[in-house]
Amino acid sequence: MNLFNLFRQPNKVRYTLCAVSALVASLSLTNTTALAANPQQEKPRVAIAIHGGAGTILKSSMTPEQEADYKRVLTQAVQHGYGLLKEGKKGEVAVVETIKILESSPLFNAGIGAVYTFDGEHELDASIMHGGSKNAGAVAGVKTIRSPIEAALLVMNESPHVMLSGVGAEEYAKQNGLEQVDNSVFDTKFRKQALDKAKARMEQASNGYGIQQGNERFGTVGAVVLDGEGNIVAGTSTGGMTAKRFGRIGDSPVIGAGTYADNSSCAVSATGHGEYFIRYNVAADICARMKYQGLTLNDAANTVVNDVLVKAGGDGGVIAIDANGNVAMPFNSAGMYRASIDINGKVTVAIYKD
Ligand code: ASP
16 A cells, blocks of 8 residues: 555554554563563773782681671771772772772771881882873872872872872872871881881891791782773772881882773782882783783783792782683782772682682
8 A cells, every 4th residue: 555545545544553653662661671581781891909918918817707807897998899880980990999998907007907017107109001092100119198098199180190199299288188197197006016026127127128928917908990981990009018228119009010001901009018019010011921822811910920920929919800800810920908899799718829
């Protein structure tokens, strides 16, 4: 029937229009039903991994209460970050908010609970990198910024630079409204005792410098995430090494060494003996092995941590994530405080080599 004939028969017009609208309605219904039947499709595929430092962390030297405390804070932090990602928050927001929980806990060597310098103060370092924009921000040797990772984010988002240090970084953070505190806010008894021990050992050492013991240093914190937009982001925050002096800066604020992110390979946050991580460009090397050698995340991270670093004598570990949400958390020390939630929602919280 042609259109002219159709309009000469009003009933047929009505039936045809009804049929068309029924078809349109049923098509949109089918669509809604399909989404309702598979709500998973609607939710972003997100994942997160965090660390609270690697070192001589032995079950034999930890009470059940201490172990429970570490696991509780790790669980709280990883679930908070995962929740933000599920809500659709950007990766950098999830990284910073997760790390802020760890910086606020006296258990970890970052923010409150940071190790002491030789002179009895705290000098904090932090960095963040976005794997999509390849933008990055870092602060080094800051003493009065309440949350160094917030300052790193500020540098990444608002400044034309990548790394700011010392009083300049503090002034920049102040001018941009970040919370300033007295350095003593970061004090803890446990870290003061570690400083006293380290200084006693340094007095005996021939060069007056002493040797860093793993258990006087561990506690650096970090997070790597895959967000709902498919970006991977890494961040790290630390007090560095006990009894450090002369303005020593470790790997944590150094992009490429302690933190790196590139959507086409991986995002990494490291913890360990910083001098080695800087010299071996650890975080970027893991990503480069994926990119140029076609290694899996697991193989790339394991090769660098358990082969390259072990041969060099650098102890520590990393957390790493790729754009598919795969997670790797290798370490070559006795333990590494760590936790993750993968793209299927599976939660892992661990300390020792299980
Ligand atoms: N990597 C940090 C530094 O060398 C310390 C640590 O991760 O334990 O400053």
